[in-house]
Amino acid sequence: MFLSSVEMRQKSVCLGSSRVAVTYPAALDLWFDGLVEPADESIAPRKWVRLSAQNPLGRFEVRTSLDPPATGLDLGDALATFWERVSFLLVGDLRDAIALHAAALCQGDRFVLLPGLTGSGKTRLSLWYRTQGFDLGTDEVMTVSPGTDETGDIVLSSVLTRPVILKALGDVNTLLRPGETPAVQQNSSCGLLLRIEGVTPWTRRTVDRAIIVFPRFTPGGQFNVTALTPGEACLCLIESCLNARNLPRGGLSLASLLACRASAITLEYGETCQLDGTLDVLTRQVLATPTAREDLAALCEAFTARVAMRNAVVAASSASAQTSVDTPKRAIPAPTEKRFPRRLTVGMATYDDYDGAYFTIQSIRLNNPELEGALEFVVIDNNPGGPCSAALSDLGKWIEGYRYVPSGEWNGTAVRNMVFEESSSPFVLCIDSHVLIVPGSLSKLISYFESDPESRDLVQGPLIYDDLRTKSTHMEPQWRAGMYGTWANDPRGEDPAASGFDIAMQGLGLFACRRAAWPGFNPKFRGFGGEEGYIHEKIRQRGGRTLCLPFLRWMHRFGRPLGAPYVNRWEHRMRNYVIGFTELGLDTAEMEAHFAELLGAETSARIFTEIKLELGIR
């Protein structure tokens, strides 16, 4: 007779006041990382689950204090069964918290909750959120309970350290963080079980801000996000509640509290790439600032429309490719060779924003007829070969002094260096491709520069908002919501005839500088963000002044109801700040503290470490 001894582990899993003792073979430690030691081994546990090996080898059984044993299971099914029964026992008599069938992620005290039934796409979505910098607490069960005092606080816990289970298979690596591999994985009849490093449950975290996303994943389906009212969100929460039967009023009061505290949306999606540039932006917006229900509804409509438009463009492209296989890739128009040295160059970089560029340039021409022949226009097409390229190039047939320059080599903030490189005039006004300038301002700007031909200054003007009254003359050098600079107004900017005055910084939708004095954005900048404040300090370090000229008034189109066609990423912005601050010898401590507060200490530290490693900064 062959005898063998298998070392077993005894641990506990807790959910609120509910506790289940678990036993499993020590050889499977990797699958059970994070469980706690039993509180008192001398007391026989009332609820227990035991996973053990069977003969023949490779087969397992799961026994519990309640159910008949499940035997003859392979490892994947044994693990899935084990955790399913642990969850059932934990939730069965939980009475002091709502147990939600939900995934939960956090960034500091900001939360993303993903309630949904099995197969709704919670795990896939939660892994995608991980790649966006959120920390995953659970992909299966979480609890919601009231705070300990009368403040109306809500406390969330994600307690189950079970493996994540991906039901619909695909390329798992696309759902993990760059360079990450699962600690261990195993197929089962429920899907692929993954144990991922760094998935750490958390207990009793008070909610500051939260977004609740009710997902519905249909492979290949359309993207759609819809804002929910608190009542609708409350109903959906109750539908995801696993222990309503145990709770007073079915947990309705607590669900109602959470629904009123958080923003809630439904999400239909068919592939995770639909979420890039849509759900990530929406989530960060909601978590960064309080979002009114009407605004949330408008954002959802805009992002849904944006993906629909993206799909339509892709469909049109593939249809056109099918009807004419010989059709070459959309041609990139040639750059305008001729240069137009004038008194002032008005330059802009644009990414698929033909309408913006058209109206910006034509409004300048219509409103400043006295400058006919005095202006050069330089348009840097940042998506050469894109849908707007031919139309942007063709504008040169109608606008005298117009130069079209395709450039896909740079993108984001730093592409504006090209405006200065391609300009032929001594002075350059660089504007966003969706800016309107008050009539008469440009003549005054030209006179201003020509009276100081050796200027080393960066000049800007008051931004006028859509009501035509509210203004921002500058930005205060303060951190808020991941941005350096908060809009502010100086009364010295009220009178357009008043003299210029020094400002710390200003938004860069409009700025002007003598071409030879332009210090340039750091060429390592990537994506968007990090330029305000940086370029101002750089000008000052070179002996220039940064000025607000009250006459140089401008409007900026902030609204993008169809969404911007590029992705604005925190990582790019943080990277640009690190590059800029380091270049100028500025202390990065305040910036790092701000992002730690905004994104969570662990997440921001990870991003900053990666950035500094890449850049070779200690």
Added chain:
Amino acid sequence: MTGSPVTSIDHIPVPAAGVEMEVVDGEVLLYHPQQTRAVYLNPTAAVVWGLCDGSRSIGEIIRVLGESYPDADSLTDDVLATLNQLQGNGVLVVG
């Protein structure tokens, strides 16, 4: 579904035993503890529900609503449909 369709306007609708109501930021949800099920009421249904306190017949409910909403078309049909849905969800008893 619970109960027969509402046909007589002389019947008096009352909330089913144990049904809980929660007002969430002005919206009304009902919870049926036996069925562990929540029901969301749209604004119209919430108004009808508010009148189902056992003191009024269906005919009286229609009359009260008719006075408050004189321009409403097909009021009787809407009220009956709402009551049928509430009864079907088990949160209302009509007898």
